[in-house]
Structures are given as structure tokens and as C-alpha cells.
Amino acid sequence: MTPLGVWAVIAVVGAGTFLIRFSFIYLFEYLSEVPEGAERALRFVPAAVLAALVAPAVVVVDGTPAVGIGNERLLAASVAALVAWRTENVLATIVVGMAALLGLGTVM
């Protein structure tokens, strides 16, 4: 890992990430509208992607899925999910989730 190599990675990932972000925001000028099928599909993107970001982070322990009461992160996340569902409050979700994880850490 040379310093030049690191900067090259930063530059290429930065440029690529910007192009990904800009892609449709730019191209929309040349399309009259997003095709109806794409629009219907995109409605499900937030739910699917957010779940795909959350689930492995709380379910997978050391590379293996762990569903059970031995998994403190899963238990804490379940409590947090309940709070998120009832309140839709980000801060409350984080505070309760962290507190649950810390509490379980002391108990278990």
C-alpha cells in the first residue's frame, strides 16, 4: 500500500461514486420520465436496501448467521426495532438499542 496507491484508490472510488450518484439525476434531463416499471420497482428500493444493510449487521456473528438468544446484537436490535416501529424516532431507536446491548452485555 503505497501513498500514491491510496490516493489513486481515493480518486477512482470518489469519481466512480459521484458518477453513480449523478447518473440518473443527470440523465433525467434527456428522458421525459422514469419508465413506469422502473418507478414501481424503485418504490421498493428503500425497504429492500435498508433491510439488506441492517440484517447482516445484527444477524451475522463472525461470518455465520446466528439466530437465537445467544446473539446480543439481534436481541438489542429487536428491542430497537420495536421502538422504531412505535415511535419512528431515530434518536430513541439508537439510545434504546445501545442501552439494550450494553445491558445485555452486563447480564449475559
Added chain:
Amino acid sequence: MPSRRESFSEGVRAVAPVLVGIVPFGLVAGAAAVEVGLSGLQAVGLSVVVFAGAAQLAAIDLLGGDAPLAVVVVTALVINLRMLMYSASIAPHFRDAATRWRAGLAYLLTDQAYALSVTRFGADRPVRKRWYYLGAALPLWAVWQVCTVAGVVVGARVPDSLPLSFAVPLTFLALLMPAVTDRAAGVAATVGGVGAVVGAGLPLNLGLIAGALGGVVAGLLVESGWQR
């Protein structure tokens, strides 16, 4: 129609609680970067140029393990591919803005800014979309950069007893719940989550992409089943 200022501050108010969740994430991104041997300038450069937490952390991890540079680049970009979908989804809302404006808005596109904005744009109450989005996205950017710098300065050691990294999935969890608006979206989330877990061992973080795509397809199937 509310004023620009009102829409901007509505965005700021919406993002405020989310900021708490990215503080530990940003600290970790800064601390981890110097821990694996990046210079402080490189750590901050990564944050400013790429500005995408999950991809940054993956890149840092791989750089620390001396992975081939091409693998680092591909992995980070694959993780960011989901933003292609955000870009397409939010594009109609920004269609009237000048190209320079849209380039700036695109640079600021994140999971959180996207989720907050699209949810708000779907509501009945009027809002100046660009300004609401900026209100949500700019504080995210600023807090992220400040926290990365703080992480670099504080340096390596976040005590293991404090599971700060857990704040990241909790943030996504809190954003997930309002996104599950009906049964089809619920199925999309379930399939997306299960798919990502099953594919967690796949290289290049393909599990995330596969899970998300599977979730979208499942949502579409449920929805079309309903309409008949």
C-alpha cells in the same frame, strides 16, 4: 408553498436525530483509517472525496489487509451501486434544477438524505424539494467530515466495551420502519434482509446487492398479485 428557508430548516429538523447516529460511524471511519496506516490527510481525503460511510470502511479494511487496489475500488463501488437506484428514484424531483445544481445535489446523496427526502416528497404538504434536501444533506456532510477529523485526531482507541459501531445498523433500522408502508414493502424488506444474510459470505459484498435486488423483485411480485 413554504419559503426556501422554511423548507431548508424543515430538512435540518428531520435530519437532526439521524446525525446522532452517524457521529460514532464517522469517528470509527477516521480512527480506523489511521489505525490501518493511512495518513490523517488520506483519511480526511477519503471522507471528503468519497463521502460514503459503508464504502469507506470497506476500503479502509481492504487497504489495511494489503488487498490489490483494483479489488478495493471494485468493492467500494459495488457497495455504492445502491445509489444508482437512489439517483433514479430522486431524479424526477430535481429535474428543473440546472446541471451544476444537480451535480452538487448528487455529490451529497446518501442513504439518509435519500430516505428522508423521498419520504417527505411523497407527503401531501408542499415543500421546496431542493431546499429540503439540502437541509437534510448538508448537516450530514458537515457532521461526517467533522467526526472523521475527530476520529483521526483522537486516533486509534475506541474502547471495545463501548459498542459504538452498533449505532450504524440502528440508524438504518430507524430509517427502515417508515419505509415499510404496506405489505408489499414489508415483503421487499424481509426478502432483502434474509437475502443479505444468506449472501453475507459472498465476495465484494454481493450479498447486499443480491438481497436488495431480490427484495425489489419480491415487492413487485406481491404488488402485481394484489392488483389482479
